[in-house]
Structure formats: structure tokens, C-alpha cells
Amino acid sequence: MISVLRNMMRRKLRTLLTVLGILIGVFALTVxxxxxxxxxxxxxxxxxxYSGHVTVTSSSDSGFSGxxxxxxxxxxxxRVDGAAAAVPVVGLTLKGGQSATFGIPDMVTGFAAxxxxxxxxxLYPAQGRLIRSSDRGVAMVGSELAREYKLHxxxxxxxxxxxxxxxxxxxxxxxxxxQEVMVSLHDxxxxxxxQLPPMLRKGLKAGDIASAINVYPKPNVNGDLLAARIKRxxxxxxxxxxxxxxxxxxxxxxxxxxxxxxxxxxxxxxVGSLSVIxxxxxxxxxxxxEIGLKKALGAHxxxxxxxxxxxxxxxxxxxxxxxxxxxxxxxxAINSATTTTQIFAVTGRLAIGAVLFATILGVAAGFLxxxxxxxxxxxxxxxxx
Amino acid sequence: xxxxxxxxxxKIYHVGKESVHAxxxxxLRVNQGEFLSVMGRSGSGKSTLLNIIGCLDRPTRGExxxxxxxTNSLRDGRLADIRSRRIGxxxxxxxLIPIMTALENVxxxxxxxxxxxxxxxxxxxxxxxxxxxxxKYRASDLSGGQRQRVAIARALSTNPDIVLADEPTGQxxxxxxxxxxxxxxxxxxxxxxxxVIVTHDPTVAEQTDRTIRVLDGKIAxxxxxxxxxxxxxxxxxxxxxxxxxxxxxxxxx
Numbered sequence: 001m002i003s004v005l006r007n008m009m010r011r012k013l014r015t016l017l018t019v020l021g022i023l024i025g026v027f028a029l030t031v032x033x034x035x036x037x038x039x040x041x042x043x044x045x046x047x048x049x050y051s052g053h054v055t056v057t058s059s060s061d062s063g064f065s066g067x068x069x070x071x072x073x074x075x076x077x078x079r080v081d082g083a084a085a086a087v088p089v090v091g092l093t094l095k096g097g098q099s100a101t102f103g104i105p106d107m108v109t110g111f112a113a114x115x116x117x118x119x120x121x122x123l124y125p126a127q128g129r130l131i132r133s134s135d136r137g138v139a140m141v142g143s144e145l146a147r148e149y150k151l152h153x154x155x156x157x158x159x160x161x162x163x164x165x166x167x168x169x170x171x172x173x174x175x176x177x178x179q180e181v182m183v184s185l186h187d188x189x190x191x192x193x194x195q196l197p198p199m200l201r202k203g204l205k206a207g208d209i210a211s212a213i214n215v216y217p218k219p220n221v222n223g224d225l226l227a228a229r230i231k232r233x234x235x236x237x238x239x240x241x242x243x244x245x246x247x248x249x250x251x252x253x254x255x256x257x258x259x260x261x262x263x264x265x266x267x268x269x270x271v272g273s274l275s276v277i278x279x280x281x282x283x284x285x286x287x288x289x290e291i292g293l294k295k296a297l298g299a300h301x302x303x304x305x306x307x308x309x310x311x312x313x314x315x316x317x318x319x320x321x322x323x324x325x326x327x328x329x330x331x332x333a334i335n336s337a338t339t340t341t342q343i344f345a346v347t348g349r350l351a352i353g354a355v356l357f358a359t360i361l362g363v364a365a366g367f368l369x370x371x372x373x374x375x376x377x378x379x380x381x382x383x384x385x
Numbered sequence: 386x387x388x389x390x391x392x393x394x395x396k397i398y399h400v401g402k403e404s405v406h407a408x409x410x411x412x413l414r415v416n417q418g419e420f421l422s423v424m425g426r427s428g429s430g431k432s433t434l435l436n437i438i439g440c441l442d443r444p445t446r447g448e449x450x451x452x453x454x455x456t457n458s459l460r461d462g463r464l465a466d467i468r469s470r471r472i473g474x475x476x477x478x479x480x481l482i483p484i485m486t487a488l489e490n491v492x493x494x495x496x497x498x499x500x501x502x503x504x505x506x507x508x509x510x511x512x513x514x515x516x517x518x519x520x521k522y523r524a525s526d527l528s529g530g531q532r533q534r535v536a537i538a539r540a541l542s543t544n545p546d547i548v549l550a551d552e553p554t555g556q557x558x559x560x561x562x563x564x565x566x567x568x569x570x571x572x573x574x575x576x577x578x579x580x581v582i583v584t585h586d587p588t589v590a591e592q593t594d595r596t597i598r599v600l601d602g603k604i605a606x607x608x609x610x611x612x613x614x615x616x617x618x619x620x621x622x623x624x625x626x627x628x629x630x631x632x633x634x635x636x637x638x
Contacts, residue, residue, distance in 0.1 A: 010484060
């Protein structure tokens, strides 16, 4: 190992440049990967959050805070064979125009009492307590949102002009609830109605409004089957999203982020491997005589191959570690400088993956030059100058 | 007993469209413990002969037997084993690895041979060649004579049967050259190893038991000097070596 390091130090500048080549690649991989990892965490949480039930929205709804659906439909939905309960939920963006942010927008949400009973996704307070359906003018806040607005229990927070006393802060879920202000269904319905244009507001009663109705299947009833039954039930004006529909949507988004990671991995691959190939080819060319000597002294082809591969692996490993370190520094700096949602997460698998990737890249790129070295004819090698 | 036996060895190199007959039917027996020199003009084929004895190169035709093993059919890996366990090389340009210390250079062949106690053995060899106080010096910080001593210690570190030296004094002045030759000779007498020394210096050749003359890839003559041995009562190894030389000095081939 010492001899490997010493060989690397023979040409300090060249080794440094090669390490830099890998560093740049792994740096890109770390930063882009951290972004994708954060998204994947959100999406994985989202799958869990949204896929335990059938989501029923108004057929004219195009998103989370589009056209409302009537809570009255809940009763009909609950009667569909296999349905355990139908729970109206309301969600609207915290700030009117904020729907187009990176990731998930900050939301104000509320749901009917059945949610905590039926939903597989459980919420736990980090401070204070959870919201109750009888609550008025109080809120519990997701962990990200609490960090963003520096909120704590007992403080008053205004959402859509309504003052809300914070009674609880949620534990981090790594997905949507982290960015939600949760209030009672009654309160969010009032807010929802108030933000509708006067034209739409006319004739609507706050208590009748829901953004969606979550229909929970009975135990042993498949969510997709329940969705199919709801579709066949003939209830007019509804759009039914089955758990697998939701999962598919999330999977599509996951694919996008994985493509981003792949892209940065390819950058790392090209930049890093070219520099390793160049460096290793140069050091083999410079050390031809030495290789001949080692062979004359009894070194096997495999020993020479190992020596050079080890050198390439160490260059890859150091470059990978440095790239990961620098990438993590940048990502952490950005994360702590952003007041809004954090967009990076350097996960354990990303860190290990990036360093491993760089090391393997070093070995793979160093393989051909190393093989050339190992196969040199000792007589020719010794004769070279 | 012959430690090296060449039977009608030919070596043909192809340089472009030209064929160069570097060795043209060499037959040679070298006995265990012999202190042999090979002389010839440059291009006569003496280095090729040394490379073939050292299993660094394969003959185009003919047989090479090292320690009773016919090497013709051996794979590269087995040849590497023979090089590492049975043969030690001393090169004209000493060929030390400059970034390694004297000690590390001497330990290197033992690593390839998979030997234990490398450090102790390397220290012992360096002491034997008079460099006990230079073990931690990098090869690049040693003088020419010292480097050649390290190279000799390295060649002997694995306790090989045969030491092949290609112009070991070629880069040294006459005083250093005499020192190196007397060192090689004393090692030969004390350790009983076989030495094959390629040289074009007659004073070097005169110190060996036998000189083979190579001309145009063939053995053109032989000179036997049983009296080349230093005066004084020979050690047991030395008398064995002498007996071996006498036994093997019948006409080559």
C-alpha cells in the first residue's frame, strides 16, 4: 500500500489532476444525486401516503386545489362494497401562487375524523399534540414548515388571513405532511371557500366542500378492486384514482430523478475514466523498464496487474472521497442557506455508492493500461529506456 | 551436476523483414557452484544467452534445462516461478527502483517468491555486501558502487541456485570493479552459488574458473582456469565448488 502511494507521489501534479478529474465527476454525482435522493424520499413517502386508499376527486379537478367535490358523496362512496370508510380531505396551497415550486408546495390541509383511524400513514407529534376534529383556530405544523417559519408550539401563525394557534409540531415524515399546516376540517373548509372567486363561491356551503374523498378499503380488500367498484358504481361527476394509479404517477416521477442521477454518473464516468486511463497509460509507459525488472525478479503477470489496479483504485477512491466531501459541503451549505424547502439529501446509500462508483471506475479505467504493463515481455521491457 | 544445460539452442529475432540469428546452436553445461564468465563482442549473442538461461526469453529452437527441469514446455507463470526461486539477476545498470530504499529493493524478489522473514534476510544480505549502514538510503541517494552492491544483495536474497550478472562492472572504475568481483567471488565460495558473468573485460574474465567465448551466436572457444581460485585454505563450499568445476569442465555440449 505504501509503495502504491509512493508511486502516485512520483508525479504529484499528474496524480492530483487525475484525482481532480474524478473529484469533478463525483462532485456532480453527489450534488445531483442528493437532489434526486431528496425527491425519491419524498416520492417514496408519497407512495405510502397516497396509495393506501382510493382517491376520489371531482371530475373537473385538475390538481390539489382545483374544483371541490361535495362531502355528501362520502356517504355514497362508503356504501360501495368493500369500502370501510370515506373520509373527506381538504387541501389548499398555503400561499396562493406557490403551486409551482420545486417539489411539493406548502399546503394547508384538514381531514375528517376517520383519517387517523383508517389511514396507514400515521402521524406523530414531535411537540404538543395532534389536531382533533373539534378544534377551531388551532393548527399542527409539519417539521419542514416549522423549520422554514421558525415555528413552535404556542405561537400564532396566519394562513389565508386566519390566525392559527400552533398546538403541535409533527415528527418528520420525509414527505408531504412535513410541509403542511394541518387544521380541523371545519377550519380548512372555511379557508377554502374564502379563497374561491365569488362566482364559484355562490351557492356553496363550507361544510360541503372537500378537495378529495379518501375511500379506505376494508381489511383484505384490494385497493385497486375497490377503485374499480367505485368506477362501476355510477356515481356521477367523480374521478377515481386507484392506489396503483397513484403509485404509477410517483414511479414516473422517480424515473425522472433517477435519469438525473444517471446523467451525472455518466459525466463522472467520462471525465473520470478518461483521466484515469491517461494517467495509468502514462505511468505504465514511464515504468516499462521497472516492470521488466520486476518480471525478471520473479513477479507474475498477476502481481504486476494487481499493483497497477491498486494504484488506479486508490486514485479513484481518493477522488471519490474528495468529490463526495466537496459535494456534501456544497449541499449542506445550500440546505442551511435556504429558508424554503430543503432540496438535497446526501443519503448513506448515495455516499457509499458515489465512493464505490469512483473506485470501481478507477479500476475499470486502469484495467487496460495495467494489463498492458502486466503482459510486457521482460526482455523488451528491460531494454527500453 | 549440471545446474544449467543448453542443447542446440537457437534464437532468431525478427526485426522488420530481417531475421537476426542471435544464437545459432549453442550447447552448454554449467555446473553447480561454478564461477563462469561469458565473453564476446557486443552483438555476439552473449546477452541473449544470459536471457535464455535466466528464463527471461524462450529459445526459438533447442532445449533449456534448469536444475533438471526442461523449461521449453513451461507456461509463463512457471517461468516466473523459476526466475523468482532459482535465479538471481545482476544488471549492468544495477536497475534498482529509485524510490525504494536499499532494504526495500533487496526485499522485492523475496516478496515475489513468497518468502518469509524478508526483512531479516535482506538486512543480512546488505551486511554481507558491506552496506549495513545504508539500508534506509534510497537507491537514488547511493553511489554507483553502492548501488551495484545492493543489486548483488538483491540477486542473492532468495538464495538462488544461479546468479546471472550482465556486465556487473561495466559502469564502474577499475578499483570498484575489482571490489565487486572479489565480492562476487567470495559469495560464490561461501554460499556455493553458481555465477554466470557476462563481460567484455579480460581482467574480469581472468578471475573466473572458466570463460566461454561467444562469436556470431555460437560458442567459439573455452578457457578453463582451475587456478583462478583465491589462495588459502578453501571453505567446504569452495572445495565442493572446485570439485564441481573440475567435473563439469569437459568440452561443452
